[in-house]
Amino acid sequence: MKNLLLLFFISCFNVNFFAQNLDEILEQESPENDVVVFGTFNGTRILNGHSVETRKKGILEFLIHHRFGKVNSGADELFGLDESNIRLGFEYALSNNFTVAIGRSSFEKTFDGYLKYSLLKQKEGDQSFPISLTLFTSATEKTIKDYEPENKPSFSDRLTYTTQVLLAKKFSPNFSFQITPTYIHFNTNPSTIDPNDIFALGFGSRLKISKRVSINGEYFYATDSFKSIDAKNSIAFGIDIETGGHIFQLIFANSRSMLEKGFIVENTGDFLKGDIHFGFNISRAFQVNKSNDDQKLY
Amino acid sequence: MKKIYILLFSLFFVNQMFSQKKYLAKDGYISFFSHSLVEDIKADNNQVLSIIDKETGEIAIQLLMRSFLFKKALMQQHFNESYVESHKYPKAKFNGLIVNFEDLNDKNSNTEIKGTLSVHGKEKEISIIAKVIINEDEINISGDFMVEVADFNIKIPAIVRNNIAKIIKVTFQIKHKPYSK
Numbered sequence: 001m002k003n004l005l006l007l008f009f010i011s012c013f014n015v016n017f018f019a020q021n022l023d024e025i026l027e028q029e030s031p032e033n034d035v036v037v038f039g040t041f042n043g044t045r046i047l048n049g050h051s052v053e054t055r056k057k058g059i060l061e062f063l064i065h066h067r068f069g070k071v072n073s074g075a076d077e078l079f080g081l082d083e084s085n086i087r088l089g090f091e092y093a094l095s096n097n098f099t100v101a102i103g104r105s106s107f108e109k110t111f112d113g114y115l116k117y118s119l120l121k122q123k124e125g126d127q128s129f130p131i132s133l134t135l136f137t138s139a140t141e142k143t144i145k146d147y148e149p150e151n152k153p154s155f156s157d158r159l160t161y162t163t164q165v166l167l168a169k170k171f172s173p174n175f176s177f178q179i180t181p182t183y184i185h186f187n188t189n190p191s192t193i194d195p196n197d198i199f200a201l202g203f204g205s206r207l208k209i210s211k212r213v214s215i216n217g218e219y220f221y222a223t224d225s226f227k228s229i230d231a232k233n234s235i236a237f238g239i240d241i242e243t244g245g246h247i248f249q250l251i252f253a254n255s256r257s258m259l260e261k262g263f264i265v266e267n268t269g270d271f272l273k274g275d276i277h278f279g280f281n282i283s284r285a286f287q288v289n290k291s292n293d294d295q296k297l298y
Numbered sequence: 299m300k301k302i303y304i305l306l307f308s309l310f311f312v313n314q315m316f317s318q319k320k321y322l323a324k325d326g327y328i329s330f331f332s333h334s335l336v337e338d339i340k341a342d343n344n345q346v347l348s349i350i351d352k353e354t355g356e357i358a359i360q361l362l363m364r365s366f367l368f369k370k371a372l373m374q375q376h377f378n379e380s381y382v383e384s385h386k387y388p389k390a391k392f393n394g395l396i397v398n399f400e401d402l403n404d405k406n407s408n409t410e411i412k413g414t415l416s417v418h419g420k421e422k423e424i425s426i427i428a429k430v431i432i433n434e435d436e437i438n439i440s441g442d443f444m445v446e447v448a449d450f451n452i453k454i455p456a457i458v459r460n461n462i463a464k465i466i467k468v469t470f471q472i473k474h475k476p477y478s479k
Contacts, residue, residue: 022320022349022358023393025477029324029347030360035388039379056371096371173385211380212455243457287370 037122040132040170041178043247044091044099044116045281046204047218047236048255048263049180052134052168054118055093058289063089063103064282065258067251072274080278087258092288107257108146114138114162122170136164140259153188161185162260164202174208182220184261191228199223200264206240214240216249220264234263235271249281319352321437326472328361332463339373339462341366348472350437355399357411357439359392359472381452382418391416396430396439407431411439420450437474442467 041051044061055061069083077083089103089112097118104111120133142158161184168178180202189196200222208214218236225231236253254269255262256277269275326346332339343366348359363384368374378384394413396402402409411426428441444465447454454462 022351022356023360023391025320025322025349026347026358026360029322029349030362031324031345035364038375056375059371243455285372287372 035124037124037132037170040122040168040176041206041216042214042240042242043249043281043283045249046178046206047216047238047249047251047281048234048253048258049202049204049218049220049260050116050134050136050164050166051178051204052118052132052166054097054099054116054134055091055285057093057096058287059093059285060288061091061093061283061285063087063091065089065279066281067253067256067258067277067279069256069277070269070274071276071278085256085258085279105258105262107262108142109144110140110142110259110262112138112140112259122168131167131169134166134168136162136166138162138260140261157188159187160261164260176206178202178204180204180220182260182264184265186261186265190226194226194228195224198225198265202234202264212242216240222264225265229266229268231265232267232270234267236263246285247281247283251279251281252276253279320477321350321352321474322477323348323472323474326359326361326470328468328470328472330366331467331469333467334461334463336461339368341368341374341377343367346470346472348439348474349477350396350439350474352432352437355396357392357394357396357413361390362388363390364388381454387417387419390418396428399430402430402432404431404433411441415445417445418450418452422449435476438472439474440471442469444468 041053044051044053044055065087067085069077069080071080073080073083085105085107087103087105089101091099091101093099099116101116102111102113114137116134116136118132118134120129120131122132123129138161140160141155147153163183165181166178167180168176170176182200182202184198184200186196200220202218202220204216204218206214206216216238218234220234222231222233232254234253234255236251236255238249238251241248253263254271254275254277255267256269257263257266269277324347325344326348327342327344328346329340329342343361345365346359346361348357350357363382364378366374366377368377392413392415394411397410397412399409407429409428409430411428413424414421415424424443424445426441426443428439431438444467446465447462448464
């Protein structure tokens with residue numbers, strides 16, 4: 001009896017195997033389902049601060065960032081629109097993970113350069129990984145002549161350095177969140193009561209409201225800041241609009257500077273009292289070098 | 299007694315290996331081409347899965363949309379995120395029948411493949427003029443056909459309407475080897 005059952009079982013199994021349809025075989029044979037999560041944020045910036053995104057190999061991105069004056073500066077200043085701060089920058093992706101960039105801000109005539117490396121990527125499937133991790137490091141040099149001719153500071157006196165670890169997770173196609181531990185070093189500080197080293201923690205999010213439009217928010221909490229200027233934490237809200245190779249961001253922020261050392265540490269604007277700078281980021285990506293054909297991008 | 303079981307089992311196993319006249323391809327090639335006055339766009343996929351049942355002439359094809367490679371990385375990103383939404387609809391599938399399959403041989407290879415194409419969650423009956431070459435240990439299929447973007451509910455924003463053709467040419471070339479498992 002036992003033998004019969006076993007025989008029956010084997011033949012059943014066999015019949016099943018014959019009846020297996022073509023689609024099922026293909027499902028079995030499909031390669032391991034291991035998908036890198038892409039598009040955590042639309043652009044390389046959440047608003048002021050960087051996002052985990054880096055451009056794919058061979059893309060040169062031209063960035064125009066612009067902030068007007070404070071909206072509470074009155075009708076005489078056309079609510080801040082008379083004042084204008086601009087940062088022009090270029091980013092070039094040497095590989096799918098590594099970007100180099102230079103830029104120059106009109107505010108305090110500051111030059112900046114940075115390196116960005118996408119170390120870990122969020123993955124779904126068999127080898128899933130919960131977050132994306134990108135490393136960011138930058139240096140800025142202030143070149144405005146705001147000193148007495150006899151007290152000319154040295155080159156290194158005017159440098160600051162920023163290092164960030166960008167940790168982000170795309171929770172759903174519509175919602176992404178980023179935490180950004182930040183360390184900023186000033187070679188010189190404005191006053192003896194001010195620290196040279198500042199740690200800060202940033203939070204940023206994106207909420208997509210349609211395929212090409214999202215609402216972004218960003219906040220940086222500085223554990224220590226410049227007391228001599230009564231520095232405030234950085235707050236920004238904005239809307240992202242993506243069209244083809246362009247990304248357009250409309251921004252309301254309490255800072256004028258678009259550099260980490262500026263908006264995290266040297267920021268005096270009180271958002272709730274109306275020290276809000278309206279501005280925008282525009283980026284245009286050009287494919288100047290072929291992306292690697294034999295390498296899967298996703 | 300135990301030995302007999304094993305023998306019996308392996309006999310069944312061997313039996314099904316030989317009787318399963320199915321031909322599989324794991325690295326088939328499918329590309330699509332869009333021609334417009336502004337630009338030509340081409341994308342290649344070299345990881346197409348396909349299977350043919352030699353007894354019935356049935357064919358099933360599957361591919362992952364994100365495995366299409368473009369020359370421009372941003373195009374690839376927009377293709378996946380905005381147009382075909384590969385996070386929602388990761389696969390494109392085709393299920394069909396090779397017409398007059400039993401009459402085909404190495405001299406007579408021109409035929410038609412009829413079936414259902416499923417892309418972006420939409421299905422459409424299509425008929426493709428194709429070349430099906432059947433050899434002892436290989437079945438090769440190749441050909442091309444046109445698909446209308448609008449049939450698959452893929453929306454193209456007005457701003458790039460002139461860059462992307464309304465009708466896309468799809469080319470395929472797939473080599474199947476005997477499948478045993």
